[in-house]
Amino acid sequence: MSVEQLLQTIAGYLNGNDIFTVNTLGMYWDGFVNTVQLVFISLLIGLALAVPLAIGRGSPLKLVSKSIWLYTYIFRGTPLLIQLYLAYYGFAFVPGIQDSWLWFFVQDPLYPALFAFTLNTAAYTTEIFHGAIKSTAKGEIEAARAFGMSKAMMMRRIILPSAFRRALPAYGNEVIFMLHASAIASVVTIMDLTGAAYYVYSRFYAPFPAFIFVAFIYMALSFSIQGFFRHLEKRLLVHLKPNNR
Amino acid sequence: MKKTIHILSAVLACTTLLPQAASAREGENVRIAVDVPYTPFEYRTADGKLTGFEIELGDALCAEAKLKCSWVEQSWDGIIPGLLARKYDAILSSMSITPEREKQVLFSEPYYLTPSIWVARKDSAIDIDDKASLKGLTVGVQRGDIRDNYLSEFYADTLTIRRYATAEDVATDFEAGRLDLAMMDYPVALETLNFLSPDSPYQQVGPGIREPERIFGKGAAVAFRKRDKELAEKFNQALETVKQDGTYDRLMKKYFDYDIKI
Incomplete structure (x- = not known):
């Protein structure tokens, strides 16, 4: 089926609805794509950053552990909205930045938003993983030592795999929180789901349909994420289930 | 008489x-x-x-x-x-x-x-009447107000439209250099961009816009x-x-x- 045919079918279903036209639904769709893209990329980079940071957070070197602690302290201690404002409006007024190569990234609202979201989620994820690493059972570590494993090997084979499993439920929460927190992206002109809802609201003065529709989309997204993590937990945490013999 | x-x-x-x-x-x-x-x-x-x-x-x-x-x-x-x-x-x-x-x-x-107007930097050479030359430029507008409707209807394919919560946010991003144009209600533009003062970096381009009545109202x-x-x-x-x-x-x-x- 071609795009035009699809649009015509949708237009038929809409049946002359004033607010939900093919035009505004297209806006919601663009918003959906932007939200998913923004959240997915920042979570992915945030996760990649969080693993080494979580290991470093427990490092015996005070300089390393304390500076990582300071980073998570700052990013968890301030509202994401403030971080987003700083990334978007703050950087743009650094003298000389408009003439440098960095301007390409600062100019577009997407990159400052990605920057703020990534650092924020990385800070939370670091603390989640750090907690999980710290709570590794002593027996597992002693057993690994008894096998003569090096520290790196112990980390790779024993501590991290079990820590990830224990961190999974908390991390699933963080992913959902991130999705919900991304609703503030519209304040820096990104047309995310909330931005699209806001546009429809202010154009038709119809807050209820505009926001209830977008709430359902967010809910569907949240439930899909929840389902995904439940599936993962079922597979990976099978050894923690009570034994019904 | x-x-x-x-x-x-x-x-x-x-x-x-x-x-x-x-x-x-x-x-x-x-x-x-x-x-x-x-x-x-x-x-x-x-x-x-x-x-x-x-x-x-x-x-x-x-x-x-x-x-x-x-x-x-x-x-x-x-x-x-x-x-x-x-x-x-x-x-x-x-x-x-x-x-x-x-x-x-x-x-x-x-x-x-009140008329709605385009505002641009004084040092830019924007010809607002030549629609083709506007391609790729970015315009800032207050989200959901009538100028947003106007731009969405007539300039969606030409300009990149950035929508802001307030006119002050448009002015801030204009100053930050993220925008080439802004479209505002005349008194609002006067208040936030102060474009009539001689040392302001902005100027009005093109005439004031009041048509079509369907969008700009009576x-x-x-x-x-x-x-x-x-x-x-x-x-x-x-x-x-x-x-x-x-x-x-x-x-x-x-x-x-x-x-x-x-």
């Missing part, structure tokens, strides 16, 4: 007054609601006196229609419900005529319509309850007179250095 118009309008006012005089409102005060401040339309002077273009215009209209009027302050959110609940009898507070509002209230003839008008047709008619006649006898132009020149007459 002018005198005959005066006499005529006075006679007209009398004839419309007669049936009114018989009704319940005889000698009653007409209470007019206004949302303060909205400079320069309505604001308070340092000593607390209510003044502004619409205040003076309203007083002139009441004097012309020989009505006793008083001002009631009311915040914008509840201004139409308050009218319907008889807390006051009219709204004279830059209320634009829209189909949604027309369902609830009765509007007089419009008395002003202008601001006085709102009444639907049943108060006689009162609305009195205001319409008074408006016609002050527009012609120079009172309106005098007030407009006092408060604005651009044309808002319609």
